[in-house]
Each structure stands twice: as structure tokens, then as C-alpha cells.
Amino acid sequence: MSKNLKKNLMAYVMVLPAFLVVILTVAYPIVTAVIQSFQNSETGDFTLANYTYFFTDKAQRNNLMYTLYIVAVTVVTAIAVAYLLALYLRFIKSRISKTIGMLYLLPRFVPSMCAVYAMITIIRDSGLINRIGQLLGVDINMGMMYHASGIITMNLWFNIPFAAMMIAAGLSGIPDSIIEAASDVGAGKLRIFWNMILPLSLKDVVVAATFVFMSNVSSFTTPYLMGGNAPKMLGISLYDQFNRYMDYNRSAALSVIMFLICSVSAAVYIYSNLKENDWEK
């Protein structure tokens, strides 16, 4: 008993410093932000006005819809492409798949603003694509800068390798032997995929989708460097509320709104994680 107590005590001592840092730098600021979001900026009285502003003001509503649109397109496209890429990397063994299997790990480690800048040098009006077009005698105007398509392209650049990596890690956990066993008893490729591979990798798809979703809802660098003036993504809108209009209560309210959007996917994530733990017991 006393040995157990000593062990537990040590466990708490080791975890406590990090826990305090999280309380001070994450939990406490979030709580104050939530409180602030319900306060009137002048009197400090309770109000819902900070929230209603973002749903009644036309420009703000557009920002919200614009963000959700970009996030939805990004998540669906990135996950679909990443899944195919991960399947390819897992089941086709060739020199090319090995090469891609190495190359796709690196974009994750390129500082985001460098990647955005690099993409800008390609797609801007005097960028590489336009110049190549002129060489061939056509005037290609991508119109991707300051437009949703530019942001989505960049999001795909960031998220396809990431999602593919997450899914590939899951797929590599499926042993060849069970797939061979299934095919020995006569299951077709499609059936093996549908009944075995897809269910076994679904959890990793959820994890990947969650993080793609959350990182894009509050993304800042890409829309800051590539986005237009109206509509804006929520991350930029939040930055404006804070930096340009100095409206701390509204920026707190917008933070909470973004958090609520993210928590939908966080809930799915937690649910799928807890479920697995039950099953493992």
C-alpha cells in the first residue's frame, strides 16, 4: 500500500509542473476569454451582444460562411486524396512509391510562411505559371491570389501530406497476413477494402480529419498572406478585432465561437478515441 502511494506520489510530482504550465498558459486564459466574451466593453455588465454581432452583421456572417466553405472543401479533398495516396504507399511496392513515401514527409517541416511564399511565386499574376503561359503565347490569369481557391490550394499543400501520413501509419498496422487470408478464401479486392481495410483505418481517418479541420478553422498565415479583404477567414477577422479595432470583448466572443466550431470535431475525435479504449480492454 505504501509503495503504491509512493509510486502515485512520484507520478503526480512528475506530471505537476507541466500541468501547472497548461493551467496558467491555456486554461486560465481561456476562462478569462470566455468571461470577457459575455461582458459589455464599457460597463462590464453581462451581455450577449458580442456574440449576436457575429451572426447579425452581414460582413461577419459572410466571413463565417466563407471560412466554413474553405474548411469543408479542404477537409473533404485533403482526406480523399490522402487516403488514396496512403493506400498507394501501403499496397504498391515499387521504387516510385518508396520515393514518394520519403518525399511526402518533408512538407510538414517546411515553415508555413515559406511554403505560402513559395506558392505565391507560382500563382501570382506575374508568377511562374503566367510566365510559362506567355512563353507559349497564352495569357493565363489564375486569379488565385486573394481568392478562396488560392487558400484552398495552399491548405491542400499543407494537409494532404499530413493526412496521408496519419492514415499510412494506421494502414501499416494492418498485417499482410489477414489480407492474404481474406483473398485466399475468395474475397475480391473491393470487398477486402470495404470490409477490412476501411473499417480498420477509419479511426486514423477521423484523427487526421479532426486535426485538418481544427487547424484550418483558425488558420492565419495562409489567409494573411494570400487572402483578400472581403470576405475574410475567421482567423484574420479575429486578428482585426483585436489589433485594429482593439475590441477585446468581441475578439473573445469570436474566439469562443471558433472554439465551438472546433469542438464539434474534437468531440468526434474524443468519442472515437474512447471507444477504442473500451474495445482494447
Add this chain to the structure above:
Amino acid sequence: MFKMLNPRRFYHAVGRRKFLEFVLLAVFVLFFYGPLLNMLMLAFANEYNVPHVLPEQWGIEWWGYVFGQESLVSSMIQSFIVAIATTIISMVFCIPAAYSIARFKYRGRKIFMLSFLLTNAFPKLGIYTSIAVLFYKYGLMGTYPGVIIIHMINSMMFMVWLPSNAFRNVHRQQEEAARDVGAGPIRTFFKVTFPMAMPGIAVATLYTFLGSMEEAQGTMLVGLARIQTMPVAMYGIVLDSSAVQIGAVFAILLIIPSAVMIILMRKFIGPEAIAGGFKMK
């Protein structure tokens, strides 16, 4: 050799599957590496006017320009100070916590792990703005400790989840074997557990360092222009500068630390190790 450049001939020579794989590789490399390579080219272009695809004059003129700017050079030094300090401090806080979570079962473990998900779900800017209020109170605005705390927030999830996953994969029996032949708990940890968990820890360290090297939003907010890291300077360059080459040179400089770290840690970087940072077990 040259007749291979004709796609039709190439198709018939290598077969359908190989052909499709080559197309995949080409698309992959163009999309993910094309922009970066184009930027690399721009960094060595003394003259680059529309409509030329390749620089009219190659050279390192702009490198001289960047290194001639005192503020840019000092931003590099500040970036390294902040990144190294952030990495070391978050290791000191997080590695014990990760070990504790991996090895002991106690109340609140799950909640503690979940609290890191919070840092990803709540918009970073919302957290930064609330912290800024605290920082003003305690005189941390525009100081190194302030900026380092902000950078730590970003990396704590990886620094706990990844190593904790890695520790869990070290079999308890191996630790017990070391204890049986007379090694103390500390010696066991450093001689057995730590080396075996190294891949996870290495990737977490890599993430922390690179995350700190590229953090801009929070640094802008808390650094108050007194602490200006490379990414902060880079924002200014991208948005202000007339010559695309300055941004290219600076972006390459920003990528170099990542490249060096990746080469040093290449044997640890793999889908499984990286994916561990996003799964809560």
C-alpha cells in the same frame, strides 16, 4: 533515349501501371516541390523580370542585401535564442510528465491529456490575447521569457503525447530486467528507457524547435517589436517588399534550420513516429 520523351512511346515501353505511377510522381513533385524549387531559383536571381521564366542574370546579389540589413541579421540571432530555449525548457517540463502518463495509472490522467487538445481547439490568438493581459501585469511583454512561454504553448501537446506514446512502447519487462541486475531507477531510465523511446522524443524535439522557428502570430503580439524573430520579419518582407527575391532569400534562410534538423534526425522520422503525436492513448 530521346524517343522516351514522347508520352505515347513511354506508355507502351513501360506498361500502364508504371506509366500511371510516373504520372503520379510527376504531379506529386510538381505540386509539392515545384513552388519550393521555384523559390530556390528566385533566391539566386539578380534580375528577374516578366515575362522571363528563368532569371535573366544569376547571382547572389540579394543575399548580400539581406545580410546587409542589420534588423534581419539580429532577427536570426533572436530566433535561434528563442527556439533553443523553448526546446530545452519544454523538454524539462514535458518529458517527466510524458513518462508519468505512460507508466502510471491514476485519476485525472485522461483529463490532463485532453487539456492539450484544448490548445489546438481554441484559437491560438484567443489564448495569446488573454495571456497578453496577464503579461502586461507582470512585465513580460517584449521579453524573452514572455515569447518563450508563448512558444511553449504550441509545442506542449507534441512534447507530451509523442514521448508518452514512445515510452509506452518500451516494454516494462526490459526495465525490470535492468532493475534485476542492479541498476537504479535513474540509471535504468537513462540507459534503457530513454534510448528506446528516442525516436518519439526526437520527433517531438524536432517539432518543438521548428514550431518555435516558424511561430509568428504570438511573437508579433507579445514581442512588441522588441523581440523580432525571423518569421515576424518575414511577414513584413512578404507584405512590403517590392523585390520578390528578398522574400525568397529570407525564406531559404528560414528553411535551412529545418533542413539541417531533418538530416540529423532522418532515421527517426517516419509516419508512425509522427502520427503518435496526434493520437491520445
